[in-house]
Amino acid sequence: MSIWLRTAVLAAAASSVVGCGGARVTLHDPTIPEPLIDRLPLSVAVRYPPVFDNFVHEEQIIGKEKWSIDLGRSNRLLFTQLFGSMFSDFNVIAGDTDPKDLPIDALIEPSIDAFEFSVPSQSQTDDFAVWIRYRIKIFDASGTQIANWPIAAYGKSQATTFGGDEALRRAAVLAMRDAAALIILQMDKATGISKLREARAQRETPPSPALPEEVNLQTTAAEEPPDDTD
Amino acid sequence: MIQTRHFPSCRASIIALLGASLSACVTSRVENVRENSTGIAEGEGIVIMAKSYHLGNETEENFISCVGDSIGRGKAGLRVVPNNEFVDALFPWFEPRTAPAETKGLPTLMSRPGVPEKIREKGVRYVVWLDGDTDKVAGGGSMSCAAGPGGGGCFGFAWWQNDANYEATVWDLSGLEDAGTVSADVSGTSFLPAIVVPIPLIARTQTKACNALADQLRLFIVAQEDDCYGARLRACHRAPARDGNTPNRVPRSLLRGRSTVRARSAAHPGTARRGTPCPRCGRTARRRSSVHPARPA
Structure with a gap:
């Protein structure tokens, strides 16, 4: 056998071994485009959990490869950009800040309930898929929780000739965009956040004898059915 | 010297001829159904989109780019606005979750702030929604390969059949209506005989479907x-x-x-x-x- 043929056989064998080894995928601060929406006239503060600064998810596929995905600060960037486009006045506050001291209509606390992904060897397709389940809690200016909204986002991307890293990264970004689209589309309907401005105005009007509106605003949005598409 | 000059081109010709004669068989059928009149003016363009995977669509990303490239190619090519550029410009209204599934949703879409202006700015007249995929529907035969320090080789025969079924739905954004659909059904059988060296006779069904669909779409859209x-x-x-x-x-x-x-x-x-x-x-x-x-x- 000629040298080049042996080299080719060895290279093919080596690449097939590497192909089974899984990968560690890192998201490099993805961004979402500026949404084409009207801002809600609300003053909103957001408090992020520590996991939004460094989120890593690992998955060991039994008998096969190990995959891990490092979202880093992607979630913080996503929600900061998103809420900055959705509300007329928006601030990020530290974990120890008391929202009662701030002139805001609402405090939003996003968190991650679950993160999952599937790779082609699991799904028996060419697709990488990512599911992210976020939870958004909304509090009024006095600190009363008015909404607890779970949202399920999904992204899918096909494996490319050059491996799955880019496809998994793309699927994760698509899932985050999906979450952003869902929040833009349904947040007000699911949480009634826009009513908080009126509630605050009523509360700040001294002679008003009206009962606090927040009593009637308590909502717990229905759990979204999981997206079965793959 | 003369011989060495001529041999490479001669070899290349023989290989090309051999390759052409050994290509696998592909059959295709292209149809279009027109709902409304079309036509495209200078400065107007189209965008090629995949139907949402939230609806179970499996159209391959490379097929979408292939159709876009093919429609935009040549003197008669149309102006094709890149898919991701359009989706980003209209975020979040053409995301897989939010994109209108029917033309009934177009008036609502156009009433959203900034959407008509952005579509006008991008110069998009038609949105083409692709649906479908390429599947392996049958296959058979067997082949075994072995390699050792002294050499290697394969023996056997394998075959498989791929079907590429795609449908393109054309929406006219100027009239907010469905202009019609173009579909391409391509079937091809590939063969892989091997006597020491495998000789692949590949039926390029997806590429054939891409070219056929793109040609017919171009004809469909420019129709007056x-x-x-x-x-x-x-x-x-x-x-x-x-x-x-x-x-x-x-x-x-x-x-x-x-x-x-x-x-x-x-x-x-x-x-x-x-x-x-x-x-x-x-x-x-x-x-x-x-x-x-x-x-x-």
Whole structure:
């Protein structure tokens, strides 16, 4: 056998071994485009959990490869950009800040309930898929929780000739965009956040004898059915 | 010296000839159904999108880019706005979750702030939604390969059949209506005989479907009232115009259908809608039917 043929056989064998080894995928601060929406006239503060600064998810596929995905600060960037486009006045506050001291209509606390992904060897397709389940809690200016909204986002991307890293990264970004689209589309309907401005105005009007509106605003949005598409 | 100069080109010719003669068999069928008249002005463009994977669509990303490249190529190419550029510009209204599934959703979409302006800015007249995929539907045979320090080789025979079924739905954003659909069904069987060295005879079904669909889409979109674009290909090419002098010519570059390609469409797109009489022949155009069938192969 000629040298080049042996080299080719060895290279093919080596690449097939590497192909089974899984990968560690890192998201490099993805961004979402500026949404084409009207801002809600609300003053909103957001408090992020520590996991939004460094989120890593690992998955060991039994008998096969190990995959891990490092979202880093992607979630913080996503929600900061998103809420900055959705509300007329928006601030990020530290974990120890008391929202009662701030002139805001609402405090939003996003968190991650679950993160999952599937790779082609699991799904028996060419697709990488990512599911992210976020939870958004909304509090009024006095600190009363008015909404607890779970949202399920999904992204899918096909494996490319050059491996799955880019496809998994793309699927994760698509899932985050999906979450952003869902929040833009349904947040007000699911949480009634826009009513908080009126509630605050009523509360700040001294002679008003009206009962606090927040009593009637308590909502717990229905759990979204999981997206079965793959 | 002369021999060494000629050999490479000669070898290349032989290999090309061999490759062409050994290519696998592919059959294809392209159809279009017109709902409304189309046409495209200078400065107007199209965008090629995949139907949402939230709806179970599996259209391959490379197929979408292939159709876009193919429609935009050449002198007769249309202006194709890159898919991701369009989706980003209109975020979040063309995301898989939020994109309108039917033309009924277009008026609502157009009433959203900034959307009509952004579409105008991008110069997009038509949105083409692709649906479908390429599947392996059958296969058989067996082959075994072995390699050792002294050499290696394969023996056996394998075959497989791929079917590529795609449908493109064309939405006209100027009239907020469904212009029609173009579909391509391509089937091909690949063979892999091996006697020491495997000789792949690959049927490129997806590429064939891409080219066929792109050519027909281009014809479909550029069609004007009373023109023959998009209909009956060769038969239309010979049809006399209304004045009886100059035929309504379809550019030769667009008539790339081979004997295995059968183009069927409603006659006289633009004027002959479903159930309406065809002005040239007095017959009625039917959905997915051919008043003037393509010449037999």
